[in-house]
Amino acid sequence: MPDGSRSPIRLWDATTTAPAEPAPGEPAAPPSRPLVMIWPGWGMGARYYDPIATELAGRGFPVAIGELRGQGGSTAVPSRTHRWGYHHMASEDYPLSIRAAKRELGLPVDHPTILLCHSMGGQIGFLFLSRPEAAELGVIGLMGVGSGTPCYRGFTGRARWRLFIGSYLMRAVAMSVGYQPNGPLDVAGYGRQSGDHVIEWTHYVHNNDLSDLRHSDRDYVAAQREVLIPVLLTRCSNDDDCPLESARNLAQALPNAPVEVEEIAEPLGHNRWAREPDVVATRCAQFAEACLRDAT
Template identity: 50%
Template sequence: MNTAEPEKPTVVDVNLPDSSVTPVEVHQPVGRTAAGAAPLVMLWPGFGMGASYYRPIARELAARGYPVATGELRGQGASTARATRAGRWGYHDLAAEDYPRTIRAVKSHLSLLVDHPTVLLTHSMGGQVGVLFLARDDARELNVRGLFGVGSGSPHLPTFPTPMRRRLRLGTILLGRIGGSLGFWPGKVAGWDPVGYGRQSGQHMAEWRRLALHNTFAELGGADLDYPAAMREVELPVLLTRFANDLDCPRASSTALAEHLPKAGLRIEELAGDLGHNRWARQPQVTADRFERFLVDNDISAVR
């Protein structure tokens, strides 16, 4: 690890088609002659998580010489989007709009070429959107070279043990069925958030419910391609990691997500330690070490 301190991140505003703005934190690399000397690491948060939570791992990777940017899932963290009856979005919107627009904006800010090698570092829901994005032409144009997931799996109910399955089933009722019918999930009901994920788009939650019940990305709202068919053709390296005490992503959940990418060079691996579903982002050493090995194992480099 480079002992030099990374600079404070800069913020790049990404304008989305719904007129919302997503502020993206960009961390300059330490110890490289230029940002272009290493692949861009594009970090995507989990469900209900803001980008600021991931600053420790972003700083760790920047200290190791990588340009790093942390996006927001629409409507979360510092995103200005607000789910309403009229303001809805789903998996397709995130994969087709938020992910490519954010990466393009970051590359422009860092003076990187559009096809500069890029790796997705995803957490939980960020990985679900990430595997959809891999199937799009944008991922090829932006030279996305692989995906490294942490706690990224499918919410498919049969893959979870009984206690967590009950919680997820409650989520499918509140977030998916009720939120989907209302057009949005308000987050707090009488001042209390019974699920803990905040305000969410009803369309996104209805699609998440279908994923939980049937493990399918078929018939996403507004989709401009057959995602299940396109995902079956993805051949990029993908590593889905988890910690043994991650109750929100059992190994079977990762396997269920992996089923969507049968041609990918995909592995599922448990990391050493008890950092659960979230703490790895605040205590980043183990994850950063394995991420760097992933780059080496798959010959992902920006040096040409």
């Protein structure tokens, strides 16, 4: 990464649609199905998503799992001086990781790609869709699972008040310490996080937008109006961390894109779908095939 840190990428070859052996001296043909690039939620390491990656690979998709900066196997450690936010991950981590995954899997740079994003991964993914790198890298669709905005107005009851009050506490800690530390001050349980990321997230909680991001090279709110690729936002029926209204709030960021918001009936919570992957993998495969048809 540009900050000198390393973010590992977990890779799966498509295991059911292997191409025919190429003639001597000719490169192997790429798989016919899109690359599925998985992006974790906040505080989640990439390894957690191995079961759904394995399931999708078994259905013929090449799969890669990225790592959000500072999480899992990433070597980045947030501090008062080492800071990053939404823009840095959308403009650096996402495109660099997708390029590296395609290089290692032997795929063309513009090979069709579906982003399968969990929670925070979808918030960053929405920003990435508005960047030119998304088109250059062949991104043809984004599916979110439990991805919504953290705006407190999209929640009800205790969850609304936890977000409203807790976000002020998190902002105060990030402003005073310079980052979100582990331990008693980690009121959300996301672990050590970059101060800039936390501060931008708390703005999201209270304003439902990601404007004025640190070091941003564009007006993301305006750029998102130009996004036209298909998006599917799903949430499981018992996901208290992403009610339907939260997903609908995220959908509003792409006013001109074909965005669908739907509920998955199975009670797989906010995280468990990644470990019990059949239902989400089936829906992802359907979405990927539809996006591929639309793009060709």
